[in-house]
Amino acid sequence: MRTFSRRRLRLGAALAPLMAGVLLAAPAANAAGGSTTAYPFLVKVTSSSGACSGVLTAPQWVLTSSACFPDTTGAGAPAHATTAIIGRTNLSGTSGHVVDIASVLPQAGRPLVLARLAQPVTDIDPIPIATTAPQAGETLQLAGYGRTATEWVPNQPHTATVAVEAAGTTTFTATSSVGPTTCKGDSGGPAYRDAGGQRELVGLNHTSWQGGCLGETETRTGATETRVDDLHDTLVAQMTSAIVARYLGLGGASSALGAAVGDEYTVAGGMGQNYEHGAIYYSTATGAHYVQGPILTDYLELGGPAALGFPTTDENITPDGVGRYNHFNLTSGASIYWTPTTGAHEIQGAIRDKWAALGWETGLGYPTTDETATPDGVGRYNDFSLPDGASIYWSPNTPASEIQGQIRTKWLQLGGAPTIGYPTIDETATPDGIGRYNHFNHPDGASIYWSPSSGAHEIQGGIRTKWAELGWETGPGYPTTDETTPPDGVGRYNHFTNHTSIYWSPATGPHAVAGTIRDTWASLGWERSRLGYPSSDEYSIPGGRRSDFQHGYITWASVNNTTQVIYT
Numbered sequence: 001m002r003t004f005s006r007r008r009l010r011l012g013a014a015l016a017p018l019m020a021g022v023l024l025a026a027p028a029a030n031a032a033g034g035s036t037t038a039y040p041f042l043v044k045v046t047s048s049s050g051a052c053s054g055v056l057t058a059p060q061w062v063l064t065s066s067a068c069f070p071d072t073t074g075a076g077a078p079a080h081a082t083t084a085i086i087g088r089t090n091l092s093g094t095s096g097h098v099v100d101i102a103s104v105l106p107q108a109g110r111p112l113v114l115a116r117l118a119q120p121v122t123d124i125d126p127i128p129i130a131t132t133a134p135q136a137g138e139t140l141q142l143a144g145y146g147r148t149a150t151e152w153v154p155n156q157p158h159t160a161t162v163a164v165e166a167a168g169t170t171t172f173t174a175t176s177s178v179g180p181t182t183c184k185g186d187s188g189g190p191a192y193r194d195a196g197g198q199r200e201l202v203g204l205n206h207t208s209w210q211g212g213c214l215g216e217t218e219t220r221t222g223a224t225e226t227r228v229d230d231l232h233d234t235l236v237a238q239m240t241s242a243i244v245a246r247y248l249g250l251g252g253a254s255s256a257l258g259a260a261v262g263d264e265y266t267v268a269g270g271m272g273q274n275y276e277h278g279a280i281y282y283s284t285a286t287g288a289h290y291v292q293g294p295i296l297t298d299y300l301e302l303g304g305p306a307a308l309g310f311p312t313t314d315e316n317i318t319p320d321g322v323g324r325y326n327h328f329n330l331t332s333g334a335s336i337y338w339t340p341t342t343g344a345h346e347i348q349g350a351i352r353d354k355w356a357a358l359g360w361e362t363g364l365g366y367p368t369t370d371e372t373a374t375p376d377g378v379g380r381y382n383d384f385s386l387p388d389g390a391s392i393y394w395s396p397n398t399p400a401s402e403i404q405g406q407i408r409t410k411w412l413q414l415g416g417a418p419t420i421g422y423p424t425i426d427e428t429a430t431p432d433g434i435g436r437y438n439h440f441n442h443p444d445g446a447s448i449y450w451s452p453s454s455g456a457h458e459i460q461g462g463i464r465t466k467w468a469e470l471g472w473e474t475g476p477g478y479p480t481t482d483e484t485t486p487p488d489g490v491g492r493y494n495h496f497t498n499h500t501s502i503y504w505s506p507a508t509g510p511h512a513v514a515g516t517i518r519d520t521w522a523s524l525g526w527e528r529s530r531l532g533y534p535s536s537d538e539y540s541i542p543g544g545r546r547s548d549f550q551h552g553y554i555t556w557a558s559v560n561n562t563t564q565v566i567y568t
Contacts, residue, residue, distance in 0.1 A: 040087035041127040042157050044145040047082040053144035053189030055127055055201060056086055058239040059120035064188030065204060066111045074259060075105050076252025084117060087124045091155040097121050103248035110170060110226055114238055116248055127192060130200040130229040134172045138164045140193050144205055146185025149212050171224050180212035181223040191225045203227050243273045243280045246288035257290060268305035283310040286329050290314050294344035295326055295336045302346055308334045318361055339366050346370040347382050351392045354400040364390040376418045398422040398441050406456040407438050407448045414458055420446050430473050454478040459494050463502045466510035476500035476512060486527050505533040512537045517547045517554045520563040530567060
């Protein structure tokens with residue numbers, strides 16, 4: 001039995017003008033719409049390597065023989081520019097459509113190809129694929145644009161009535177008693193039945209003895225057809241799959257994704273398909289998008305669609321040209337970002353919103369951790385690649401806030417959220433324009449302030465309240481120490497840049513000591529002196545200033561810049 005795969009363009013000089021007229025006159029886009037042929041779903045497939053037949057099985061899909069694409073082995077664009085003439089009664093006419101074939105999808109284990117059209121054909125009804133196997137003795141119709149008993153290259157499609165002889169697992173045999181069944185050029189054409197007035201596709205033309213075909217001496221007319229009824233579900237799934245359409249649009253097997261691995265699968269209310277170098281995921285809400293490389297690895301490790309939702313973008317290059325990212329449709333928003341130096345890390349929800357508001361990767365840099373639970377189990381955070389270090393922290397009681405540089409270093413040294421609380425604001429410039437600070441949700445109130453001359457130091461509770469009353473950094477200046485326990489172990493204190501200290505004890509509360517009075521108190525031994533802790537802030541008296549202490553006071557005379565210590 002001979003293969004009649006496709007009509008070759010090697011028919012001799014006498015036939016070349018006729019064949020050239022068929023192939024080269026076809027426009028690249030749709031011609032006049034509609035069709036008056038008796039079998040409008042029949043397709044003529046033509047390329048520079050030959051011609052064959054096919055069948056319209058969906059508005060944007062033609063099912064045909066793999067012999068129509070001899071140099072195409074994988075999913076993707078055909079090796080040669082190929083067009084499909086659909087629903088044309090006469091090839092020299094203008095009815096029906098002429099559409100480019102954009103990509104092909106070979107079928108494993110069968111000599112079949114699904115060919116995707118560049119544009120859908122919406123005014124011609126596709127033929128449905130049968131779900132019932134052909135039966136011995138059943139009458140079917142075969143159709144094609146191939147050679148006939150009288151013509152080498154006919155301009156009209158033709159049919160043959162055949163009887164099924166026997167059905168095998170993937171093929172069935174058929175014969176005609178009144179002439180040829182199929183000839184060269186009919187490969188890929190339909191074998192269909194009429195089921196209660198409804199035509200349905202049972203198989204495709206594959207091989208034939210070609211008895212009765214013009215120029216053939218063989219007398220046997222039998223043909224072998226490729227079954228498609230048992231592939232109904234697979235073919236329908238492929239033709240309706242947004243993942244398949246996206247994959248082919250990306251270039252199929254020649255794309256960065258490579259060849260498909262396994263079949264599509266259901267996941268988290270959507271679909272997924274794995275490839276050699278990535279995956280495509282689809283949901284009705286997001287469409288089909290691909291994820292690959294380290295981003296895919298992180299995505300799957302975190303739980304994939306069930307955890308972060310489906311991708312809403314393909315993997316994209318970041319605006320700075322350094323990294324890559326995918327966004328996902330988690331209700332609160334989620335992304336995974338990757339760079340060669342940071343790896344791939346996930347960021348989501350309020351932390352992601354804050355990072356976006358700060359300029360994405362152009363602000364704090366790229367995430368260097370996935371969103372992670374804080375040690376106290378209350379909040380969440382991501383660290384970022386800003387050279388001086390940066391993080392965004394969130395808790396149920398505080399908004400997502402950014403903390404960075406020396407302030408972040410100090411905060412972490414002091415124990416972070418469990419000790420100082422979560423940041424309640426982003427790092428902010430001080431009103432004097434010199435320093436930076438963050439506030440924290442410590443129950444008694446806490447802040448860390450930084451300036452170029454003082455570094456970063458923490459201040460909290462009653463001392464912070466007093467400092468705020470005195471004007472923050474514009475009053476006592478910036479803290480030069482963290483809040484510290486004094487040598488007597490009773491109170492707490494901070495020193496400040498404007499020659500000022502604020503001391504607190506349970507008996508006295510917080511009070512500021514400044515200037516020359518502070519120097520005198522310090523020379524006496526601070527809180528361990530006979531005076532004890534300050535019991536007032538410094539205040540004006542005639543001719544000078546005074547600070548009261550637990551056991552006396554110190555006065556300062558402006559006339560001679562001297563102090564006097566009085567014990568009580």
